[in-house]
Amino acid sequence: MPEHKPDTLGVRAGALRSDFQEHSEALALTTSFVFRNAAEAARRFANEEPGNIYSRFTNPTVTMFQKRLAALEGAEACVATATGMAAVATMALGLLKTGDHLIAARGVFGTVVPLFDQILARLGIATTWVDLSDLDAWKRAVRRETRLLFLETPSNPVCEVADIAALAAIAKGAGAVLAIDNCMCSPALQRPIEFGADLVIHSATKYLDGQGRVLAGAIAGRADLVSGPLYQFVRTAGPAISPFNAWICLKGMETLRLRMQAQSQSALALARWLESHPGVERVLYPGLDSHPQHALAMRQQSAGGAVLSFVARGGREAAWRVIDAVKMISITANFGDVKSTVCHPATTTHGRIPAAEREASGIVEGLVRLAVGLEHPDDIRADLERGLKA
Ligand SMILES: *Cc1c(COP(=O)(O)O)cnc(C)c1O
Numbered sequence: 001m002p003e004h005k006p007d008t009l010g011v012r013a014g015a016l017r018s019d020f021q022e023h024s025e026a027l028a029l030t031t032s033f034v035f036r037n038a039a040e041a042a043r044r045f046a047n048e049e050p051g052n053i054y055s056r057f058t059n060p061t062v063t064m065f066q067k068r069l070a071a072l073e074g075a076e077a078c079v080a081t082a083t084g085m086a087a088v089a090t091m092a093l094g095l096l097k098t099g100d101h102l103i104a105a106r107g108v109f110g111t112v113v114p115l116f117d118q119i120l121a122r123l124g125i126a127t128t129w130v131d132l133s134d135l136d137a138w139k140r141a142v143r144r145e146t147r148l149l150f151l152e153t154p155s156n157p158v159c160e161v162a163d164i165a166a167l168a169a170i171a172k173g174a175g176a177v178l179a180i181d182n183c184m185c186s187p188a189l190q191r192p193i194e195f196g197a198d199l200v201i202h203s204a205t206k207y208l209d210g211q212g213r214v215l216a217g218a219i220a221g222r223a224d225l226v227s228g229p230l231y232q233f234v235r236t237a238g239p240a241i242s243p244f245n246a247w248i249c250l251k252g253m254e255t256l257r258l259r260m261q262a263q264s265q266s267a268l269a270l271a272r273w274l275e276s277h278p279g280v281e282r283v284l285y286p287g288l289d290s291h292p293q294h295a296l297a298m299r300q301q302s303a304g305g306a307v308l309s310f311v312a313r314g315g316r317e318a319a320w321r322v323i324d325a326v327k328m329i330s331i332t333a334n335f336g337d338v339k340s341t342v343c344h345p346a347t348t349t350h351g352r353i354p355a356a357e358r359e360a361s362g363i364v365e366g367l368v369r370l371a372v373g374l375e376h377p378d379d380i381r382a383d384l385e386r387g388l389k390a
Pocket of ligand 1 (some may be wrong): 204
């Protein structure tokens with residue numbers, strides 16, 4: 001239903017009904033599907049007629065999830081995976097072969113680094129790491145063998161923003177695919193395909209579920225890639241999503257726009273308050289006028305998003321004091337939940353990166369990452385104030 005507005009797509013797109021005419025989307029928790037006769041089974045397996053066969057590669061609940069996400073991203077097609085990392089691995093292994101080269105932004109989700117530097121490297125696929133917003137570095141890194149450009153925008157936890165249209169032009173010139181991890185914004189705030197991205201990667205574990213219940217992932221984008229090699233990879237290698245997890249995310253997407261708008265609004269209010277707080281050195285949030293890429297961010301995103309970081313005055317000691325003083329906000333490395341979470345990236349998610357490299361990428365000892373949930377912003381502020389005042 002491309003003629004509908006995004007709010008409508010989130011609630012309605014992709015919905016299918018069984019013969020029961022159920023109103024709420026059904027959970028088809030079944031491994032396989034029954035054929036009326038041998039000839040029907042043969043036609044399904046020969047791809048001569050559409051229909052469900054086996055839930056590793058055809059399941060109606062998974063299909064609904066894929067169609068709804070494709071509609072929200074403005075994508076031609078979508079394939080779901082078991083986790084966000086399974087989506088990244090499917091993208092790489094489904095598209096690349098020995099001898100190929102890819103370029104990735106430093107500061108992508110941490111687990112991507114060993115996937116590229118160890119597993120892909122072992123297969124003879126080389127990665128060049130570049131700074132997210134340094135367009136000349138992306139251009140210089142292009143080789144004849146370059147097949148893929150991969151990044152996240154805004155980045156986590158320092159909220160750096162990439163110019164998607166400029167990177168799409170570089171990818172096009174190189175004959176490579178541009179893939180954007182859209183976890184931080186979700187399609188409610190940013191649709192990378194509109195700016196020229198070929199693929200959008202999701203950890204649906206984050207805002208698509210939105211309530212921290214299940215792991216899930218997806219790749220949306222060009223049909224020649226998604227319905228071709230990427231779907232074939234999921235079907236044959238098997239990193240498929242559970243129908244239950246797809247159902248959770250399908251229902252989560254019904255409130256995605258409302259959640260993202262409300263959580264972004266609270267994040268902006270908190271970012272402004274933190275920026276004026278004497279205990280805070282600096283706030284990193286694309287929605288703030290003071291963000292060095294604010295104008296670019298607001299061209300690509302309809303709001304700043306729900307994740308912000310700030311540098312507490314006084315280094316690690318000050319950062320830990322803020323975290324240890326919270327009574328309501330959860331101390332956890334996850335984000336994307338309706339419950340606010342806080343963490344200290346330098347000693348958790350980014351603790352294994354050598355200190356000099358970590359500091360150079362902006363993940364300093366005083367940095368605190370806050371993922372803003374749906375609690376009242378006054379309560380979140382009061383919870384943070386306690387440690388900042390101390
Ligand atoms: C969490 C996350 C992933 C990995 O997703 P899983 O579902 O945990 O496998 C990938 N990219 C980003 C940006 C993430 O935040």
